[in-house]
Amino acid sequence: MTTLSCGIDFGTSNTSVAIANGGEISLVPVENASVTIPSAIFFQRSNNKAFYGRTAVNLFFDRQEGRFMRSLKRVLGTSLMKQGTLVNGASMNFSSIITAFLKHVKDKADAVAGQEIEHVVMGRPVHFVDNDPDADVRAQAELQLIAQRIGFKYIDFQFEPIAAAFAHEAQLSGEKLAIVADLGGGTSDFTVIKLSNKNINKSDRASDILANTGVRVGGNDFDKELSLAAIMPEIGYRSTYGEKNLEVPLKPFYDLAEWSKVNFLYTPKIIMQVRQLLHQSHDKTRYKRLLKVLEDETGHTLLAAAEGAKIALSDQDEYKTLLDFIEDDFYVPIKRTLFEASIEGEVEKISASARQCLQEAGVKAEAIELVILTGGSTEVHSVQVEFKRLFPNAAIADENKLSSVGLGLAYDSENKFGKRATVLAN
Structure with a gap:
């Protein structure tokens, strides 16, 4: 059976x-x-x-x-x-x-x-x-x-x-020496592997798998960095308050920029703290927007706007992010150059993990014949540019x-x- x-x-x-x-x-x-x-x-x-x-x-x-x-x-x-x-x-x-x-x-x-x-x-x-x-x-x-x-x-x-x-x-x-780049929402993982359609039924592939590496960086981190760079400043991020010109607490903004932490912000204690600081804020217009997001529990909507901008900027030079759930006709224009600058460090971490995989496999980048891109984060323009730079001789498979x-x-x-x-x- x-x-x-x-x-x-x-x-x-x-x-x-x-x-x-x-x-x-x-x-x-x-x-x-x-x-x-x-x-x-x-x-x-x-x-x-x-x-x-x-x-x-x-x-x-x-x-x-x-x-x-x-x-x-x-x-x-x-x-x-x-x-x-x-x-x-x-x-x-x-x-x-x-x-x-x-x-x-x-x-x-x-x-x-x-x-x-x-x-x-x-x-x-x-x-x-x-x-x-x-x-x-x-x-x-x-x-x-x-x-x-x-x-x-x-x-x-x-x-x-x-x-x-x-x-x-x-x-x-035929046979190909390939690197797989799996860039998901939470992690980026790499494998250097010898592929052949003659091997698809082999029960033991240990000899074909040359190396595996991974890093906890993915599309959610791109959302976070873009949100902090372009959207959060419009709701009071890094603004100041009080006679000593202190910077407002940053933790609420960082938590608002992470999908897994947004729900932990909707507590009476945090909302009360933001209300108290609003009275001393030097930028009440913007900081009041943070209070509204917390009171209305629209943090996921805010982060979804950043995600939508990320997707749009994969093939557009500029995108207007609509935030009308905060204020009528409120939008933030974002250029691709700002997005790419904000995720430069994350892309370098991804690239470093890919290079580490090559090193552990004992192969040169020029020897890779096929790059298999999987995961939604491979759509990001700067990611594609980086992999084409790393593997100039390889064919790209991304279906x-x-x-x-x-x-x-x-x-x-x-x-x-x-x-x-x-x-x-x-």
Whole structure:
């Protein structure tokens, strides 16, 4: 009997799942016809019912009452997993929240399969948490426990860039020395690997995988840096107050610029502090905007505006970011040059990790024949320019940016749990 298995790419920004069934691998429509679902959840205030993906995002931005969360993956391995958070007045731990989201995704896969799937390969970044091996081990253990809770009995893990390589390998003719750059919302991961369509059914690929590196930098960090550089100054960031011309506290602005921390700002204590400082502010017009964001709980809307600007500036030289939820007809013009300057340090960290991967693999950049770009953050103009500079002799493959990891994980699950597989064209 053929063993049914799947691969789940639980991403910081988006999630996908693909099924391996008797030699066929295909992506699952996880939200209507889409094969990706935003990694977001919204708990409705009236009954605490959970909604997921685009539905969750739309309910939140339609100003429905409830608790909205995204970028949940970044909590794994951190102290926040133990602390938990308030959801509509009740305490809830993040393990339960992530479990609810991934159970929703598994239910979609089970429905397509017509049975409960018990075998899974879960994707994971090379490092969940930078420079903290204990937190890294803890994060995988937390994700494994969640996989067990939602019904998987046989669980394995694979690095996400390796999975992306597997997804592209079946389309190759001949052999290629490749580097995979998987730039997601929370991490950037790299693998130098020897690819060949003759190797797609090898159960042991250790000799083909030359090196893996990763850094906890991704699209969410681009959102943060752009927000701090272009948007936060318009709501009082780095303004001053009082007779001594002191700088206003920066922590609320930094937390407003991180998806996983926004909800922690809506407390009476923080709002009272901002109100008190407003009376002494030297820029009451701008600092009052911060108070309005906190009182109206529109921090996610503010950060979504930064994300929208980031996406627009990938192919535009200037973009007007509309912030009319703060004031009527209020917008902030942002130039691409400012965006690229704000993320220059983050792009260098990504580039350094790629170079480190080459060094650990013992190969020169000129020897790389194929660069596989996956993850939404590879759309950023300065990122593409950097990779073309690093690998001038390589072909660039960037199809299926948001789903190649899920496909590759399913392929890996077939090799680990099932029989011979061929990847179906999608």
